[in-house]
Amino acid sequence: MxxxxxxxxxxxxxxxxxxxxxxxxxxxxxxxxxxxxxxxxxxxxxxxxxxxxxxxxxxxxxxxxxxxxxxxxxxxxxxxxxxxxxxxxxxxxxxxxxxxxxxxxxxxxxxxxxxxxxxxxxxxxxxxxxxxxxxxxxxxxxxxxxxxxxxxxxxxxxxxxxxxxxxxxxxxxxxxxxxxxxxxxxxxxxxxxxNTITESRFEDVATEETINERFVLTPEDTVVLHVGRISPRKNIHRLVDIFQEATDGETGYKLLLVGEESMPEYSERVRRRAGDDVVLTGFVNDETLAGIYNRSDVYATCSLSEGWGLPLSEASYFDLEIVAFESIPAVQSLRNAHHVTEEDYDEFREHLIHALGAVPMLSEDDE
Structure with missing residues (x-):
């Protein structure tokens, strides 16, 4: 090297x-x-x-x-x-x-x-x-x-x-x-x-009220976010499955998929797997994206391969908890990231549950 x-x-x-x-x-x-x-x-x-x-x-x-x-x-x-x-x-x-x-x-x-x-x-x-x-x-x-x-x-x-x-x-x-x-x-x-983020992109931030109204969220909703094109490369269909398993039909959780739908057939595949708690936003401008980051609670991605993973760095900038496979390079440098063994979807689900606060972390006595 x-x-x-x-x-x-x-x-x-x-x-x-x-x-x-x-x-x-x-x-x-x-x-x-x-x-x-x-x-x-x-x-x-x-x-x-x-x-x-x-x-x-x-x-x-x-x-x-x-x-x-x-x-x-x-x-x-x-x-x-x-x-x-x-x-x-x-x-x-x-x-x-x-x-x-x-x-x-x-x-x-x-x-x-x-x-x-x-x-x-x-x-x-x-x-x-x-x-x-x-x-x-x-x-x-x-x-x-x-x-x-x-x-x-x-x-x-x-x-x-x-x-x-x-x-x-x-x-x-x-x-x-x-x-x-x-x-x-x-x-x-x-x-x-x-890679580093361009902070000037996020100088203007849409308000929480604006984001809630545009994407039909309530102030009480816990929001999981993914940013990137809706494509097989991002493994989004698996993220949808795991999100729905992690929340187990409970109300008050939303998954926002932010990104261009450049492959209609794959987008339709994602929609068929998704419930009403999954929102495909399409492309959004920087002010709206900053507002979405600011409104969200957890950033999650099931992508298996990234050169770096810039949206993870952006999510960290907004202090989101991050759940991602450890094969994504950005994960190694972020303080608030949950490292998941590559392609271990059961482990991913458990980390997502913990990040959401849906169940408490087990103590040694509980085990």
Whole structure:
């Protein structure tokens, strides 16, 4: 494992002294993507430290941090999963323009494919240092079928073993676990720079009354929260099952699932398993999200694989109790997290019960 740094600024500051202009690149910069949140945090921190920062994305619908330029390379909408766009981008005029103008930057930070390939091209043609920021901690192709299954395998290869990844000037990972994983794929040492939250996102907080009214909660309800896309990757159907087992039909408990429903068939599967005590909110803006965090009591996720787990850090910022599998890197650094053995759903249920205060913790005399 390579050196560790506490922040993106510490890492960039360790590079050559003449780095002033930085391009941070990712597939999408919008209101729903976890990687977009990381890019936003990096751009904000580096801007505050005096760097000139520009963001490049295939799709850019979110307002960038003040003083940071956002460039959208465009989308082509060529498949139901919007993933073939990433391959087509490599041959697009916008990608060519990105490479041609890359010499105006002193550093390129690439989050995921296709910017790993574009970053490598800029390095070869202009000699611009290129850093690859690794997010995956394992392949998730078993969660999908058909074209989505094929793409998941291809994308995992492109983001782990691909030539462009292996030839980066530096490979960064968001946790020790992610770093060790990418090292097994590339044969390269990884530098660990953990994710941190962007506190400015939560300066405006919706009131508890607003949240209760919008999502049909009573002031007495105990709220369990999950934030993330409604997708098999997040294992949300199992979270619904465990929540309902833990609360055992008792009234006064609600599970809020906050996130875009990008896979209608899976969302319908979740709804079929859910009772009236489960609320799918869809996408919410930052003020509402901050209000939901503030209103909630417990954060729970059954996701088995995360590069870091940024919503857990956000939940900790709002002092929520957290229940998650110990395989999620963020769990290891949070003081108020219940660590659950990976895929032990019985243990998860018991920790959730304790977090909710539904039953007291057993003392040695009780046992």
């Amino acid at each position: 390579g050196a560790d740094y506490n922040s993106i600024s510490d890492f960039v500051g360790s590079l050559q002294d003449d780095v002033r202009r930085i391009a941070i690149c990712g597939t999408s910069y919008n209101d729903i993507g976890g990687v977009a949140r990381v890019i936003e945090q990096q751009a904000s921190e580096l801007r505050d430290d005096g760097y000139d920062v520009e963001i490049f994305a295939l799709e850019g619908t979110r307002e960038p941090p003040e003083g940071v330029l956002l460039h959208s390379l465009g989308r082509f909408e060529t498949s139901p999963y919007k993933e073939v766009d990433k391959l087509i981008t490599l041959a697009s005029p916008s990608a060519l323009r990105f490479i041609q103008s890359a010499n105006r930057f002193d550093l390129i930070i690439a989050h995921r494919f296709p910017f790993s390939t574009l970053g490598h091209a800029a390095k070869v043609i202009h000699g611009v240092p290129y850093v690859y920021w690794s997010h995956p901690s394992g392949s998730s192709d078993e969660l999908f079928e058909g074209l989505a299954h094929v793409w998941a395998r291809v994308q995992h290869h492109l983001e782990t073993k691909n030539y462009a990844v292996r030839r980066a000037d530096c490979i960064c990972a968001v946790s020790e676990e992610s770093g060790e994983y990418i090292e097994t794929k590339t044969g390269r040492e990884a530098t660990v720079v953990p």
